[in-house]
Amino acid sequence: MGEVPSPINPPSDCNFHPRCPFAIDRCSVEEPVLKEVGSGHLLSCHLYD
């Protein structure tokens, strides 16, 4: 099991990277930007850049 992000001190990375099976190096150093991917759906993931 991965770590749960602290709500008091949120990391400057993707909040899911400790437990994401698709995480890449970038996920632990850079927070992905939230973007709309159509039909009002929002996505925040480096794999969709």
Ligand code: SF4
């Ligand atoms: S940015 Fe995407 S691939 Fe990376 S940890 Fe977050 S959800 Fe997973």
